[in-house]
Amino acid sequence: MTNQRDSDTLGMAEAEMRALGHQMVDMVIDHLVGRADEKAIEVTDRASLESVIGGPVPQGPFDAADALAMLRTHVVPKQQHGDHPRYFARVPSPAAFTGILGDWLGTGFNTIATSWVGGSGTAVTELIVIDWLRQALGMPEGTQGIIVSGGSLANFTAFAAAFAAKGRGVVYMNDQTHSSLKRNLTAAGLGLDDIRVLKTNAQQEYDLATLKAAIAEDRAAGRKPVMIIGNAGTTNTGAVDPLPQIADLARREDLWLHVDGAYGGPAAMTVQGAQDLAGMELADSLVIDPHKWLFQPYDCGVVLVRHPGALERAFAMSPEYLKDVMGGEDQVDLFNRSLELSRKTRALKLWLTFKTHGSVKIAAAIQAGMDIAARAQAMVEAQPKTWELVTAAKLGIVTFARRGAGPKDHARLVAQLTDDGWATLSSTSIQGRSVLRLCTLNPLTSDADLHGTLVRLAQMAVTGD
Ligand SMILES: Cc1ncc(COP(=O)(O)O)c(C=O)c1O
Structure with missing residues (x-):
């Protein structure tokens, strides 16, 4: 007698699971194929969505296909679509299908990347992917890393490693x-007095003399400088700090150099980007966000640390109940490299994208983003009566101002475009100057997407406030 076991823990039949799975694959691919005809951003209001999908805790069964359709129709469109070709706001997330597939596989097998015995396959994959990224970004052999949810957590993880190595200080x-x-x-416990935010120069980069003076001043006052943070692509303008000089200063002063390349770092895979980002590889710790410019769906942030064991020195623990799953020599317990113990694997998607397309194609796609920004700049410069270029295209970002417009005007232009949803961009302020900002990753x-966006922005009224 065979023991008929359900396939699903909550009893869904195999035929229904297959039908739903196929339906969802079609739903996603239909979206990817037709996304340019959908909105780049859509905002809902809480009450109207609650009236459709809210209510009391569901108690009885409901048709899963209908429930899935409700999410497709009412929920997933209502967001910023970072993978839409006319999404130019903040930092886009132009995820590739291989990234989506890798995530699906990981979720489908409920993969975990934690202790060695608990997830050796996923751990090896993560170590391989980390090393591919290390090579692609020019970090030295021996550099180690971990994949976390995004730039914020990756930077936090690096800071913990820095403080474990250097102690706390300025x-x-x-x-x-x-x-x-x-x-x-501050979340890591540093007081505001220990955080020096220095004024940048006209290129939105560190002024080296100011940085040196601040360090000297702190030493003279008996404070203990511990870390310099450099930018490898600022979110506002794509500016890159003078990283070779800062690395030199950090070495001479015995400070930890952390480089935030969350959005810009992957551009080092291109010839042009490698020039712009020279010196990034000298960092003690470096952060990049594959969910920004490495074609991965959310979430995916990577921290690389050049000192072997530095992450473990900040995060290692060995509770009794985990001893029988922990690895030995040459084996890595990934839970010892960040705050996450149970952690999904974010390595499969990166692996699948690199394995399928290769670094040459990925670099070409990154270069394409930089070329698009250069073309946007040319369009802005071709209409000097309407636009003024404020910062030239750099690492896929260009900023400009509408002639006669003030900060409120720029904010209104963005709001109107966003309301319509055909395209969206950001407004920001650069050293007190209000600008519009396109991020074209x-x-x-x-070109029609760029042109259409600029035409729509030019047609809206401004009042000068
Ligand atoms: C330069 C930079 N650093 C850090 C972050 C934070 O990254 P995340 O949103 O993935 O936490 C961002 C986000 O845009 C960024 O552009």
Whole structure:
């Protein structure tokens, strides 16, 4: 007598599982194929969505296909679509299908990458992917790393390693450093007095003399400088700090150099980007976000640390109940490299993308994003009566101002475009100057997409406030 066991822990029949799975694959591919005809961003209001999908705790069964359709129709469209060809706001996330597939496989097998015995296959894959990224970004052999949820957590993880190595003390960043880094430092227990935010120069980069003076001043006052944070692509303008000089300064001063390349770092895989980002590889710790410019779906942030064992020195633990699953020599318990113990594997998607397409194609897709920004700049410059270029295309970002427009105007232009949803971009402020900002990381963006966006922005009224 065979013991008929259900395939699903909550009793869904195999035929229904297959039908739903195929339906979802079609749903996603239909979306990817037709996304340019959908909106780049859509915002819902809470009450109307609650009236469709909310209510009391569901108690009885409901048709799964209908439930899935409700999510497709009412929920997933209502967001910023970072993979849309006219999504130019903040930092896009132009995920490739191989990345999506890798995530699906990992979720389908409920993969975990934690202790060695608990997930040796996923651990090896993660170690391989980390080493591929190390090579692609020019870090030395022996560099180690971990994949976490994104740039914020990756930077936090690096800071913990830095403090474990150097102790706590004064940290230097500049006014273009992403705001999450200050939050990371205070969340890691640093007082605001120990965080120096230095004014940048006209290129939105560190002024080296200011940085040197700040370190000297702190030493003279009996404080202990421990870390310099450099930017490898600022979110505002794509600016890159003078990394070779900062690395030299950090070495002479015996400080930890952390480089935040969350959005810009992957551009080092291209010839042009490697020039822009020279010196990034000198970092003690470096962060990149594959969910930004390495074609991965959320979530995926990577921290690389050049000192073997530095992550473990910040995070290692060995509770009694995990001893029988921990690895030995040459085996890595990934839970000892960040705050996550139970952790999904984020390595399969990166592995599948690199294995399928190869680094040459990936680099070409990154270069395409930089070329699109250069074309956007040319379109802006071709209409000097309407636009003023503020910062030239750099690492896929270009900023410009509408003639006669003030900060409120720029914010209104963005709001109107976003309301319509055909395209979206950001407004920001660069050293007190209000600008519009296009971030063009998606190789699917066409000249017509850029042109249509600029035409729509030019047609809206401005009042000068
Ligand atoms: C330069 C930089 N650093 C850090 C972050 C934070 O990354 P995440 O949103 O993945 O946490 C961002 C996000 O845009 C960024 O652009």
